[in-house]
Amino acid sequence: MAEVNATAPGDAELAVVARKLVTPRGVRPGQVLVRDGRIAAVLGPGPAPAGVPVVDAGDAYVLPGLIDSHVHFRTPGLTHKEDWEHGSRAAVAGGVTTVLDMPNTVPPTLTPEAVREKAALVAGHSLVDYQFHIGVDPDRPELIAEVESSIATSAKIFMAGHHTAPTVIRDAVQLEKAFIAAAEADVQLVLHAEDDSLFALLDGWWGDPDSYQDYEARRPRSGGIAAVAKVIELVRRHGTKAHILHLSSAEEADLVCAARAAGMPVTFEVTGHHLSFTDADTRRLGARTRLSPSIRQQADQDRLWRALRAGQPSTIGSDHAPHTIEEKTRGVQQSPPGLPGVQELAVAVWTGMRRRWPEEDPDVAITRLTRFLSSGPAELFRLPGKGRLEAGADADLVVFAPEDAWMLSAREVRSKCGWSAYEGWTMTGRVLRTIRAGRVVWDAESGKFGTFEGRWLSPRQCDGDRG
Template identity: 55%
Template sequence: MSTNHDLVITGARVVTPDGVHDGGVAVSGERIATIFAAGSAPTGERTIDAGGRYLLPGLIDSHVHFRTPGLTHKEDWAHGSRAAAAGGVTTVIDMPNTEPPLVEPEAAADKAALVAGHSLVDYRFHMGVTVDSVENLRRLEPRQATTVKVFMTGHHTAPNIIRDPVVLDRIFAIAAEHGIRLVLHAEDDGVFSLIDESQEPPAGYDAYESAHPRSGGIVASSRVIDLVRKYGTAAHILHVSSSEESDMLKAANRIGLPITYEVTPHHLSFSAPDTQRLGARIRLRPAIRCLKDQGRLWEAVMDGGVATIGSDHAPHTKEEKVLAVADAPPGLPGTQEMLLALHTGMRRRYPEMPQDEVMVRIARVAAERPAELFGLTARKGRIAVGLDADFSVFDPDTTWIMSAEHAQAKVGWSAYEGWTFTGRPELTVRRGEIVYDGREETPRFGTPTGIWLDAERPVLPDPVPSEHATAVPPPPPAQPRAAESAADTDRVRL
């Protein structure tokens, strides 16, 4: 007796870790019930013909700032999740630098309660850490977070910086002891403070990159490598921007250190001359680097050095972006554009690469590897029987021009306005529900029934055999809070 499934996608090029196969998938409830070959489709309550387009696994954007709580004039979950769904993303992991920041493990449930009923996509959170909250890491449970974000430098919306090497040591030691993966904004604040003290801040965007140089990332990445070697801590460095950082981190991973790294679509799409031309629209931290760096990052994406692509979706309003150079905050919307920029860039740089291979590579860095690193393989990251029915129908050949009217982020603009993209998600399905349908001129969205996901602790290597591995440095001496807060405020990089 045949089973009548809830949803059947036929006529697809199904992207799996084993390659691309003609056929489709059938969904029962929220899970993938079967993957079938062409010509053998089961029956379903609803059947959609993909028309030979690709069926990608739902992407996992492990680096978003949806600004809840406290900064919802810039973004909120209703708009951020619409942008994600329109970009083929079905799961996001949100950053902790909100107001207040997420640094208390128990506050994760409170944040989830704020999001519930507003998100089209499923979600997790990265926990944060401040000088005063390091000991909180000891009671962090996987339900709350399996990862902790460390800012080694800061900016307008990231004031909680870990500068003291003793405190950083403690964080790495405790994270290793408790099986926590650290995700790091790895730029050295001391390097930037030295530059600030030695010269006037840039008056225009022609000097922006040189005022926020690659040396900050190189120094910080070197420190992270040393600490990973010392404690065996799992570390994932975010938004790597330079060829030197990429080369170092690839080498560290290849000798067996549990260190991985992310690249953003905007560091793959733009170069320093674009910052001079577009100004605050692509003002970022880390800054956009030169064409040589862009090329080396692409090489790392293609040779497997880059573990994940994350959007660093960090919107600011137009009014904030047109402030003076010293005051305009860094960041841009990106979750909707992540797949578009990655696919378009790959097609243009590697025109001889078969389309099937392009899609398998995208699925690897934007779905499969994020699921592996962030404890989601039991449900997410692949098109496989028993996993959540998360996928998008992707047309690889359509060519179109991005405009502000396409932008789903709350701020209503995109750094890619005027870009000609190749490829576009037509349909996004999250746990069996169509949450985005872009097949008509006016896109339609589903219901905001995204859920707070459970996750597993990362699978880590055995601790590094070292006298330091069990010796957690003591807390630093207490400092007067008023003086410390003033110093922190003065030294936050603009």
Template identity: 70%
Template sequence: MPRAGGRRMAGVNAQLAVVNGRLVTPEGVRSGVLLVADGRISGITGAAPRGVPVLDAAGGYVLPGLIDSHVHFRTPGLEHKEDWEHGSRAAVAGGVTTVLDMPNTVPPTLDPDAVVAKARRITGRSLVDFAFHIGADPSRPEILAGLDPAVARSAKVFMAGHHTAPTVISDPVQLDKVFAAAATSGVRLVLHAEDQRLHDLLDTWRGGPPDAYRDYERWRPRSSPISAVVRVLELVRRHGTEAHILHLSSADEADLVAAAAADGLPVTFELTAHHLSFTDADTARGGARTRLAPAIRGAHDQERLWAALRAGEVATLGSDHAPHTKAEKELPVAEAPPGLPGVQELATAVWTGMRRRWPDEDPDTAIRRLALHMGERPAGLFGLTGKGRLVAGADADLVVFDPERRWMLSAADVAAKCGWSAYEGWTFTGQVRVTVKAGRIVYDREQGRFGAPAGRWLSPLGREKGRACNG
């Protein structure tokens, strides 16, 4: 496959032409030749200019580079599980060219200095562009009130604890202060919405975790996230804080958030591929590989989440890419950490599910859904200028996707450092063939090749401010 940077023809603003693809644009899927120059999309035309290097999409879809707004790449401090090199390889193998990383590292990113230090550590190691959710510190809510949007415009709130949560905000007074501070400066809160007080109550009554995964979902029941979502909606109504609730797991949560949004509250939600792909029966059979927080629910809940996707109620699709080593996942139930790798599988798993559940749906409609919820909407929510859309002037981040190819995932396909996937043995429909970032190929499946790590720290204020931050 060619790289951008070839000879520029007189009168033609192009260094790469993507041909024979179905272009997934904001207006719909269309034919045409997409032109790239200086790392940006320079236009769409009817034919490739003579002398310009060509990338042949061979009839596949050409998507904007996908955005995963929920990853844990474990840098710094937890790099035995995952590191930025492996995480960004997994991302581009899944068509993802931009990620937003979570704060629960060692040390955690709970203030602007920690965010800047983390960005410096990652620079030169990443195949993808990146931004960060700063961590909400209950002891210092004033940080959110004065947060420079060049550092972050979103903050992660853990309302319940698990193995890597750096801070847990379950106290009502602390939570109120965090919501008020975020509203002051327009910081969007992204929330792990489970109720730690409810967990503590049930654990005291039951005497701790179960001995077997067949009881895992009942140990961390639906009442916990439902209770937490109700608290979030009350605080959003009180303060006007923008809130994005992560990894919804139940039908009740989806109903509550959809109703609140319809009532005008600034609240949105994310769905993960694993809550769409697995049920509690899979956890009962397979154990820790699908042990998650919040837990995977039953088939009824899964059906409601799929309905939310089809209806457009969901804002973003995220992977919650949270690898652990095989040895950690094989620990007893009380000690095994929740989480699984997923950035590589996210788009393909959702596409596979859509094609199986809605076989009569126009594929162009289905692919636009991926572009919307992994492109336009996360770019808009998190201020990612130039991302998520195939339009002139946008960053030339592209994915060539074969929608019909059927293939089985094996451990050998996994790019994440942990070396395993909950989807091993699955037969997927659809496959990423080529991923391009800023006009240069960063993943070519046919050649088994990754590109150079030229990913940038993105500023929510836009391209020029972002470059200043990178310096």
């Protein structure tokens, strides 16, 4: 990939030239012209405007900027694990230009005032654009109906708790109030759908797990299946839009797909780690792949991959949830669930796609990946400037080399925690350059990042005013 300059008129500020632009109308050669942070035009092959800096992607793909709709960047209160400067560096190194951050911080982000305070803390410290999922207060779930769309258009419900998820809705009446309020306000619910009471019942019988050999069995699939069934019934009653996060089992996938086929507005996310690891890896890697929901069996992973190929999920997310090595090595009962993943997300999934379906046309495969990581989350979370290479969209672009093979080591990890469950993996595909709003924010060749100019995406900004 080369960068050159020329001289001629034209008001474009940057031209990105490639033989493989991934556009809504397919993969094709051409160039993307950028002006004022937006895509001014997507043209066919030909000379770039003279006098305009050119990024020549060669045979690499040029994708729309990726969107990770499930990150925990740990601000405020947990910044010893992660912060926005490190988290956003990890994001752009993985081709992600927009993130949606979760509310389980200290204090949790449960009110409009808390969202504004978080936005103020993040301002000037992010390489990526961002929105926030507001949290649903277990004591006052009806307040979701009063949240203005300029603050948040999505709300997170935890149906099960763990070390960093203190705001769990356990009461059935309160849970239904949240679904009613979200339907009234047209708020997209995003849910950690596991049945906390079922886990408590099992813990009272079995006791806490004392080895990772037992971990998946102690947080079984039945918790997710029971919770997803509850969600589907509430969606059926109230018409609430519900998005099941980090869906982990074959049965859950079947339930959500059946609900979708019946016309219900329920969707689901799969994560990079549920596509990459099985319970056998947790027995081997221990705390590094201790997660909530837990990593399931090979048959579940196979079902999730079949779902991906059939286009059944709406999004792929990282559930980027870093902890320090010290926290992760405290022992089975004290080690918190979660791993870093925003940097690894696209390359890990692409690696899995090429290994599982080596016969598939790479153009078809990259278009599928782009749907789950760009246009899908942009549509679900109402980010109209994002997720597509076409005139008028934000000039968020990723140059991705699909055949580059490389080994991930700790020195490549950009998250503040400094480790990755994927260390030692040979990856297929590499993010060579990431551009946000027409400016380079990551260049793999130099190892340099851009400046912290990411913005909080209010609906007004998304609808056309970049001010």
